[in-house]
Amino acid sequence: MAKSARRRAARKTYTVAVVGATGAVGTEMIRVLEERKFPVGKIVLLASARSAGKSLRFHGKPVTVQQLRPESFEGVDVALFSAGASRSLEFAPEAVKRGAVVVDNSSAYRMDPAVPLVVPEVNPHAIAQHRGIIANPNCSTIVMLVALKPLHDAARIRRIVVATYQSVSGAGAKAMYQLWDESRKVLGRWKSTAKGWSAAGQPWKLAKGVGPLPKQIAFNVIPQVDVFLDNRYTKEEMKMVHETRKILEEPAMAVTATCVRVPVFLAHSEAVWIETERPLLVADARRLLKYAPGVKLVDEEAQGGYPIPVDAGGQDAVFVGRIRSDDSTKNGLALWVSGDNLRKGAATNAVQIAELLVKGGR
Amino acid sequence: MAKSARRRAARKTYTVAVVGATGAVGTEMIRVLEERKFPVGKIVLLASARSAGKSLRFHGKPVTVQQLRPESFEGVDVALFSAGASRSLEFAPEAVKRGAVVVDNSSAYRMDPAVPLVVPEVNPHAIAQHRGIIANPNCSTIVMLVALKPLHDAARIRRIVVATYQSVSGAGAKAMYQLWDESRKVLGRWKSTAKGWSAAGQPWKLAKGVGPLPKQIAFNVIPQVDVFLDNRYTKEEMKMVHETRKILEEPAMAVTATCVRVPVFLAHSEAVWIETERPLLVADARRLLKYAPGVKLVDEEAQGGYPIPVDAGGQDAVFVGRIRSDDSTKNGLALWVSGDNLRKGAATNAVQIAELLVKGGR
Numbered sequence: 001m002a003k004s005a006r007r008r009a010a011r012k013t014y015t016v017a018v019v020g021a022t023g024a025v026g027t028e029m030i031r032v033l034e035e036r037k038f039p040v041g042k043i044v045l046l047a048s049a050r051s052a053g054k055s056l057r058f059h060g061k062p063v064t065v066q067q068l069r070p071e072s073f074e075g076v077d078v079a080l081f082s083a084g085a086s087r088s089l090e091f092a093p094e095a096v097k098r099g100a101v102v103v104d105n106s107s108a109y110r111m112d113p114a115v116p117l118v119v120p121e122v123n124p125h126a127i128a129q130h131r132g133i134i135a136n137p138n139c140s141t142i143v144m145l146v147a148l149k150p151l152h153d154a155a156r157i158r159r160i161v162v163a164t165y166q167s168v169s170g171a172g173a174k175a176m177y178q179l180w181d182e183s184r185k186v187l188g189r190w191k192s193t194a195k196g197w198s199a200a201g202q203p204w205k206l207a208k209g210v211g212p213l214p215k216q217i218a219f220n221v222i223p224q225v226d227v228f229l230d231n232r233y234t235k236e237e238m239k240m241v242h243e244t245r246k247i248l249e250e251p252a253m254a255v256t257a258t259c260v261r262v263p264v265f266l267a268h269s270e271a272v273w274i275e276t277e278r279p280l281l282v283a284d285a286r287r288l289l290k291y292a293p294g295v296k297l298v299d300e301e302a303q304g305g306y307p308i309p310v311d312a313g314g315q316d317a318v319f320v321g322r323i324r325s326d327d328s329t330k331n332g333l334a335l336w337v338s339g340d341n342l343r344k345g346a347a348t349n350a351v352q353i354a355e356l357l358v359k360g361g362r
Numbered sequence: 363m364a365k366s367a368r369r370r371a372a373r374k375t376y377t378v379a380v381v382g383a384t385g386a387v388g389t390e391m392i393r394v395l396e397e398r399k400f401p402v403g404k405i406v407l408l409a410s411a412r413s414a415g416k417s418l419r420f421h422g423k424p425v426t427v428q429q430l431r432p433e434s435f436e437g438v439d440v441a442l443f444s445a446g447a448s449r450s451l452e453f454a455p456e457a458v459k460r461g462a463v464v465v466d467n468s469s470a471y472r473m474d475p476a477v478p479l480v481v482p483e484v485n486p487h488a489i490a491q492h493r494g495i496i497a498n499p500n501c502s503t504i505v506m507l508v509a510l511k512p513l514h515d516a517a518r519i520r521r522i523v524v525a526t527y528q529s530v531s532g533a534g535a536k537a538m539y540q541l542w543d544e545s546r547k548v549l550g551r552w553k554s555t556a557k558g559w560s561a562a563g564q565p566w567k568l569a570k571g572v573g574p575l576p577k578q579i580a581f582n583v584i585p586q587v588d589v590f591l592d593n594r595y596t597k598e599e600m601k602m603v604h605e606t607r608k609i610l611e612e613p614a615m616a617v618t619a620t621c622v623r624v625p626v627f628l629a630h631s632e633a634v635w636i637e638t639e640r641p642l643l644v645a646d647a648r649r650l651l652k653y654a655p656g657v658k659l660v661d662e663e664a665q666g667g668y669p670i671p672v673d674a675g676g677q678d679a680v681f682v683g684r685i686r687s688d689d690s691t692k693n694g695l696a697l698w699v700s701g702d703n704l705r706k707g708a709a710t711n712a713v714q715i716a717e718l719l720v721k722g723g724r
Binding site for chain 1: 521522523527541542545546549552564566567568576577578581582583584585586589590593594595616617618620622624625626627628631633635644663664666668669670671672675676683684685686687688689690691694696698
């Protein structure tokens with residue numbers, strides 16, 4: 001590219017819409033657009049009628065949230081959606097009709113064969129196939145695949161077993177409040193001292209949960225994320241199966257998941273076991289992950305060096321550690337990951353997709 | 363047995379010592395002895411010098427805690443130990459020398475080939491081999507095996523993959539206080555409302571943990587239970603491997619575990635995958651578990667029917683649910699269990715062993 005063309009390209013800016021701007025992920029999208037200096041010429045913040053009129057800030061300037069309507073997308077170049085599947089189904093086609101490219105964080109289009117499902121570190125090439133909509137995968141899937149991609153490339157993964165430890169922010173701002181509120185209720189009625197502890201009376205047990213999650217989450221874990229399907233798995237578990245196969249372009253890959261909500265505000269963690277076609281030494285896996293894009297290797301065990309959600313929260317990298325040989329099967333490897341579900345699991349991944357779009361001229 | 367002999371047997375009582383009587387498990391042992399009406403003639407409560415002199419209650423009557431010494435075991439029939447491995451190594455032989463049978467909840471003797479390692483629902487026959495000491499398995503192992511035993515008998519398990527969600531009470535009363543104290547610290551500096559939630563500032567993150575656990579546990583998960591070994595697994599993870607093999611008498615069984623501490627006060631939960639030699643239908647697994655000793659089947663998914671730690675806490679049964687086919691491998695089955703780590707995982711299992719001892723004339 002000639003110098004003048006480069007300067008022109010650098011100057012080019014885009015009108016970006018954030019749909020669901022006041023939600024847990026939408027808020028994070030705005031912040032990530034700022035942090036990554038996405039070339040935003042104009043920002044359009046959209047939400048339901050309930051939130052319209054609110055004022056948010058973008059690069060320090062107030063921006064009024066507008067009510068989401070089909071006409072909202074006039075002149076929009078890139079629309080980042082995170083307002084639930086039904087809103088995406090209704091409004092993403094309206095945005096596309098008006099010339100925008102949609103990056104959709106909902107599950108609405110993920111398994112649509114005509115829609116690319118993209119993790120930029122894993123399958124950036126898939127973007128080329130887009131016809132106006134690109135889907136952002138489920139947060140648990142993204143966090144896992146950023147860690148597994150370099151291992152898959154090196155040794156070809158044949159089977160994945162994963163147990164998740166998912167934060168409440170994955171269920172939205174109201175679920176975060178549920179954890180806060182329930183924790184407060186428990187502690188408020190219960191004075192403790194370091195001595196004389198016993199399990200008598202179980203003061204940590206509430207009569208019932210007080211929020212959107214299906215059970216009490218404070219001082220509890222819930223082996224249900226999303227609704228149950230006919231095969232007795234939850235939708236979240238099957239998302240991890242189907243999305244993994246689509247993103248890795250391995251339609252027959254064996255994947256099994258148990259998804260569990262834990263009383264953590266931010267960042268999902270996962271215990272992962274893989275079985276590979278070719279042997280993969282722990283030392284090689286560590287080296288691959290050390291240099292892998294989007295990965296931060298935290299694997300110094302005895303020194304307390306392993307990923308935990310309070311460290312991974314607020315970070316774009318997926319933290320990977322506890323890498324060890326799984327001798328219970330042929331070519332087995334076990335690992336542990338933590339990643340910020342609102343950032344890399346949602347907002348950051350969506351903005352990275354937008355960056356690729358801009359790079360490729362949309 | 364003649365009527366008079368039966369009456370005499372019914373009247374027979376035992377002198378029972380509880381070693382570590384003021385600890386999280388010891389306290390529970392005393393309560394379980396009461397609840398199960400163990401034929402205690404005299405109870406001897408033993409602890410370190412620090413706790414000696416304290417008064418506890420047994421069947422409503424005050425009992426003074428005595429300092430643990432070799433002579434404490436004079437006249438004791440059954441000694442329940444839960445005061446750490448080093449105390450067991452020092453004092454269990456002293457108790458045996460004085461004629462007591464020891465049920466040891468520490469890890470000191472578990473892998474000793476001369477010591478039976480017993481879960482009464484799984485391998486009661488092993489007790490017959492004892493030479494004075496019987497070991498109580500690790501809490502995570504007990505909870506898992508109560509659920510897996512009927513499936514193993516029906517279809518022979520060849521491989522187990524398990525991810526744990528372990529409560530802080532497994533690390534003792536001080537770790538319970540750590541969770542309480544850290545949670546209080548976080549909530550105390552952080553006023554929230556249902557609206558306006560965001561992840562900014564991460565107010566749930568403390569500078570460091572403030573207790574015996576290796577990291578902050580409030581609003582966090584820690585993929586480390588016990589110390590790290592040379593093979594990069596933790597001691598807790600390898601306990602699950604080795605103890606499972608010993609208890610099931612399957613020295614070559616493939617087992618792999620990732621053990622994780624979660625901010626739950628009581629009851630351990632586990633995501634378990636098994637691969638069996640013979641196929642096992644979900645319906646058959648459910649039926650087997652419905653009638654299995656020590657198991658409570660809670661498997662009505664869509665109705666919220668699945669095990670959670672706040673329900674399993676305080677109960678003796680291991681709660682089992684989320685039973686589903688794992689089609690990612692041949693003859694695969696996935697399930698989810700929650701069990702009270704202080705009761706069935708420790709105190710109840712120990713008292714059940716004592717009951718078998720008494721039944722067999724020690």
